[in-house]
Amino acid sequence: MTAHFTLARLGAPGHEVPVVRVGDRVLDALSITADYDGNFFARDGLARVRAALDTLPEYTGDDERVGAPIARPGKIVCIGLNYRDHAEETGAALPDEPVIFMKDPSTLVGPFDDVLIPRNSTKTDWEVELGVVIGSTARYLASPDQALAHVAGYAVSHDVSEREFQLERGGQWDKGKSCETFNPFGPDLVPAERVADPQRLGLRLWVNGEQRQEGSTENMLFSVAHVIWYLSQFMVLHPGDVINTGTPAGVALGLPDAPYLRAGDTVDLEIDGLGRASQRMVQA
CATH class of the missing domain: 3.90.850.10 (Fumarylacetoacetase-like, C-terminal domain)
Known part of the structure; x- marks a missing residue:
């Protein structure tokens, strides 16, 4: 069964990194997308994240600020x-x-x-x-x-x-x-x-x-x-x-x-x- 996950963005304002939370683990999603934006969702990004969960590396950034989980929306x-x-x-x-x-x-x-x-x-x-x-x-x-x-x-x-x-x-x-x-x-x-x-x-x-x-x-x-x-x-x-x-x-x-x-x-x-x-x- 595929693990449950959520999307988050960590880092300073304007420099957030897309990450995936799976339980207590925080995974770096930069290999999938530069950001969680309209293009990510339009290109079936959630399915791509789901398929890659076993291969995503741990997030190693040292900035723990939590940004909004999506980039600036169109509206x-x-x-x-x-x-x-x-x-x-x-x-x-x-x-x-x-x-x-x-x-x-x-x-x-x-x-x-x-x-x-x-x-x-x-x-x-x-x-x-x-x-x-x-x-x-x-x-x-x-x-x-x-x-x-x-x-x-x-x-x-x-x-x-x-x-x-x-x-x-x-x-x-x-x-x-x-x-x-x-x-x-x-x-x-x-x-x-x-x-x-x-x-x-x-x-x-x-x-x-x-x-x-x-x-x-x-x-x-x-x-x-x-x-x-x-x-x-x-x-x-x-x-x-x-x-x-x-x-x-x-x-x-x-x-x-x-x-x-x-x-x-x-x-x-x-x-x-x-x-x-x-x-x-x-x-x-």
């Missing part, structure tokens, strides 16, 4: 108000169709990197989300039944948001979502074959050790499969693209005291089977 597509309890806590009506917005791909950073509180920000907020990485081109899918075959894998995603920029400054969600470092991602990309049902994953988030979010992907208004099918009717999803699928209740925006993030705060987040991440907030 990050986000789904808003995709959990009933989150829509209710923010006072928003339940959407009849998925709410779509885009996030600057350069926001993708490592799962343990610092998050920069933007200048003039007073309402930086947290959101734990299931991140989906596209493995093969999806366009005009006939039904949601076809969608999951286009998924390369899943990861923990932190869709950091600045609510004033998002909701009070001209109605453009993108600018409240696209500040630098606003999408920590990882630690690993878990291949889709290892996630039996993406609609049965628990999500949790803590701020300074106090739990703020706990939910399950089974409570999504629109499933992962539905979201991919729906998006494919309006845009082409390319290998390496990321979809952030929404967040459950418990964000600062929905809490009575609105305890938005400040420099010095720490956010920890996890998703069942996908790992745990942690970020410190610092002032930009």
Whole structure:
């Protein structure tokens, strides 16, 4: 039986090395690919990694920083108000169709990197989300039944948001979502074959050790499969693209005291089977 593996990238920002984790072992994947990018996924990279597991050398690098498990994606597509309890806590009506917005791909950073509180920000907020990485081109899918075959894998995603920029400054969600470092991602990309049902994953988030979010992907208004099918009717999803699928209740925006993030705060987040991440907030 083929060993289970996940994909990760280690090294300084901009100089990450693609590695494969198999249990406690860390294997160097440079003989297969220069990076985990769209080209890697388009050329059936996961299958090539699987076939080469017995021959990959041990990773010998001395930089243990964990980068995002994929290189900068072509696009990050986000789904808003995709959990009933989150829509209710923010006072928003339940959407009849998925709410779509885009996030600057350069926001993708490592799962343990610092998050920069933007200048003039007073309402930086947290959101734990299931991140989906596209493995093969999806366009005009006939039904949601076809969608999951286009998924390369899943990861923990932190869709950091600045609510004033998002909701009070001209109605453009993108600018409240696209500040630098606003999408920590990882630690690993878990291949889709290892996630039996993406609609049965628990999500949790803590701020300074106090739990703020706990939910399950089974409570999504629109499933992962539905979201991919729906998006494919309006845009082409390319290998390496990321979809952030929404967040459950418990964000600062929905809490009575609105305890938005400040420099010095720490956010920890996890998703069942996908790992745990942690970020410190610092002032930009």
